[in-house]
Amino acid sequence: MAYLGENIPKLGFGLMRLPMIGQDIDIEQTKQMVDLFLEKGFTYFDTAYGYNNGKSEAAIKEALVDRYPRDKFQLATKLPAWAGPKTAEEAQNMFWTSLERTGAGYFDFYLLHNLGDNRTQSFYDYNIWGFLAEQKEKGLIKHLGFSFHDKADVLDDLLNRHPDMEFVQLQINYADWESDSVQSRKCYEVARKHNKPVIIMEPVKGGSLASIPDSIAGIFKEANPNTSVASWAVRFAASLDGIIAVLSGMSNLDQMKDNLSYMQDFKPLTDDERKVIAKVQKALEDVPRIPCTNCQYCTKGCPANIAIPNILNALNTYLVYNNLQGARHNYMFATRGSGKASTCYTCGQCEGACPQHIEIMEHLKKAAELIEA
Ligand SMILES: NC(=O)c1ccc[n+]([C@@H]2O[C@H](COP(=O)([O-])OP(=O)(O)OC[C@H]3O[C@@H](n4cnc5c(N)ncnc54)[C@H](OP(=O)(O)O)[C@@H]3O)[C@@H](O)[C@H]2O)c1
Ligand code: SF4
Ligand code: SF4
Incomplete structure (x- = not known):
């Protein structure tokens, strides 16, 4: 048709x-x-x-x-x-x-x-x-x-x-x-x-x-x-x-x-x-990355309103593809209207909620240093 x-x-x-x-x-x-x-x-x-x-x-x-x-x-x-x-x-x-x-x-x-x-x-x-x-x-x-x-x-x-x-x-x-x-x-x-x-x-x-x-x-x-x-x-x-x-x-x-x-x-x-x-899809999947499933459990109680999974996704762009420019671009969109990685209070609430046991605070620190700058 x-x-x-x-x-x-x-x-x-x-x-x-x-x-x-x-x-x-x-x-x-x-x-x-x-x-x-x-x-x-x-x-x-x-x-x-x-x-x-x-x-x-x-x-x-x-x-x-x-x-x-x-x-x-x-x-x-x-x-x-x-x-x-x-x-x-x-x-x-x-x-x-x-x-x-x-x-x-x-x-x-x-x-x-x-x-x-x-x-x-x-x-x-x-x-x-x-x-x-x-x-x-x-x-x-x-x-x-x-x-x-x-x-x-x-x-x-x-x-x-x-x-x-x-x-x-x-x-x-x-x-x-x-x-x-x-x-x-x-x-x-x-x-x-x-x-x-x-x-x-x-x-x-x-x-x-x-x-x-x-x-x-x-x-x-x-x-x-x-x-x-x-x-x-x-x-x-x-x-x-x-x-x-x-x-x-x-x-x-x-x-x-x-x-x-x-x-x-x-x-x-x-x-x-x-x-x-x-x-190639399979080979890319096997490249180590932050195993965030985007379930959003971490974001609900975040006092800094940080779009955590979006930031982890931007960080993965760097880790998997070594594409710093792309990671910065993703990061810019990921943090529009929400808190930046550098505004994390390190209260730890998100890590307690994450079923994947991701070290979120450490990754946010890295994102702030590497792709927020
Ligand atoms: N929300 C929205 O509506 C929205 C969001 C995003 C995009 N868009 C639209 O969609 C378009 C496409 O998105 P995008 O720009 O992110 O597209 P993309 O096609 O996924 O990425 C473009 C980049 O791919 C690389 N590339 C493309 N062809 C290549 C080739 N033959 N050889 C080597 N590298 C090549 C270049 O990277 P390097 O520059 O690193 O060399 C280029 O800048 C945008 O331009 C925009 O019009 C809309
Ligand atoms: S540790 Fe940071 S990202 Fe996690 S809930 Fe607290 S302020 Fe939000
Ligand atoms: S709770 Fe963990 S797996 Fe779920 S979105 Fe947050 S960081 Fe990703």
């Missing part, structure tokens, strides 16, 4: 990790990337109100919107109602700011940004659901959906409450397919149950799956010495049914050339290739 976005070419350009020169986006390289991406037949671009403090939206105006006919691409952006506004008016104004910054005239896809945990409530407090439905009626939004970082049962509940959402954007990668914290598979299955097409974000786990330990990367190289380690991750995501696009955050022209090379004439994973990925 035909679905929304079925005909959109399956590689999307994620605009959260654009090439940088110091603190500024490298516009000339971004233009080259946009040109090549469109030349090869791809059309979907994903930015957000908050990426690079608004510079991502401004950059895409300069590199794309001002240089190409509006009907030659799809542009998506997002509204983060949890990111600081104090009133409904301030929250709703983010939409108008995005329209102005991008110069897009309308958005093909518009998302409530990053629903889940304690972030969801602000979208109700500021009537964002109703406000965006009005903008859709006016034609300023063609398709409305949301991006999501939480558990599958929370996604199920949201889709029951908001059946008018046309699509969802989910974090899906082969390493988190069965993970307790990200629940890629379970979330994907919930979306499919609700007949919602899926946009996939973070297919390379924010870069971590391009920098897996050499011994594990060797499994991929042995299976095919000619393809990049990152390509396995993007193809895993793109091989799923019912997707609109896989957003790859490409941070330079070479990464884009690589990803275009196998996505242009995309071939889903073969059975043999799936076996290779299963072997």
Whole structure:
């Protein structure tokens, strides 16, 4: 059965990790990337109100919107109602700011940004659901959906409450397919149950799956010495049914050339290739890490309101993938609206509640020194 976005070419350009020169986006390289991406037949671009403090939206105006006919691409952006506004008016104004910054005239896809945990409530407090439905009626939004970082049962509940959402954007990668914290598979299955097409974000786990330990990367190289380690991750995501696009955050022209090379004439994973990925999944599982199951027992009585499992997850990004930048990025999101690792009172309540007997205070100390800094 035909679905929304079925005909959109399956590689999307994620605009959260654009090439940088110091603190500024490298516009000339971004233009080259946009040109090549469109030349090869791809059309979907994903930015957000908050990426690079608004510079991502401004950059895409300069590199794309001002240089190409509006009907030659799809542009998506997002509204983060949890990111600081104090009133409904301030929250709703983010939409108008995005329209102005991008110069897009309308958005093909518009998302409530990053629903889940304690972030969801602000979208109700500021009537964002109703406000965006009005903008859709006016034609300023063609398709409305949301991006999501939480558990599958929370996604199920949201889709029951908001059946008018046309699509969802989910974090899906082969390493988190069965993970307790990200629940890629379970979330994907919930979306499919609700007949919602899926946009996939973070297919390379924010870069971590391009920098897996050499011994594990060797499994991929042995299976095919000619393809990049990152390509396995993007193809895993793109091989799923019912997707609109896989957003790859490409941070330079070479990464884009690589990803275009196998996505242009995309071939889903073969059975043999799936076996290779299963072997890598197993090898990654065996890398030592903090054995947090994300049960949340520790957080209920924490006087410092520390999102302990999220911080341990960020620390695992460092321990398993040696990806300090990725760990810092995860940490930044993990601690938005909650206590930082350094604010731990060392009261010990959490360790008493943890069924896995994890030395939480020690790990928080390490997180504060290593990734909070
Ligand atoms: N809540 C939300 O709505 C939300 C959240 C996250 C992301 N997103 C969207 O989803 C997009 C994708 O997420 P992401 O940027 O985290 O994506 P990702 O594709 O998982 O990671 C991007 C990183 O992977 C590495 N990479 C990609 N292709 C590569 C290649 N061919 N060779 C080597 N390394 C490669 C690069 O890492 P290095 O830079 O380290 O080289 C790149 O920066 C974002 O750009 C954004 O548009 C949305
Ligand atoms: S030891 Fe730290 S993290 Fe654990 S409950 Fe006390 S304040 Fe919270
Ligand atoms: S109680 Fe232990 S296993 Fe459960 S979320 Fe907290 S640290 Fe993780």
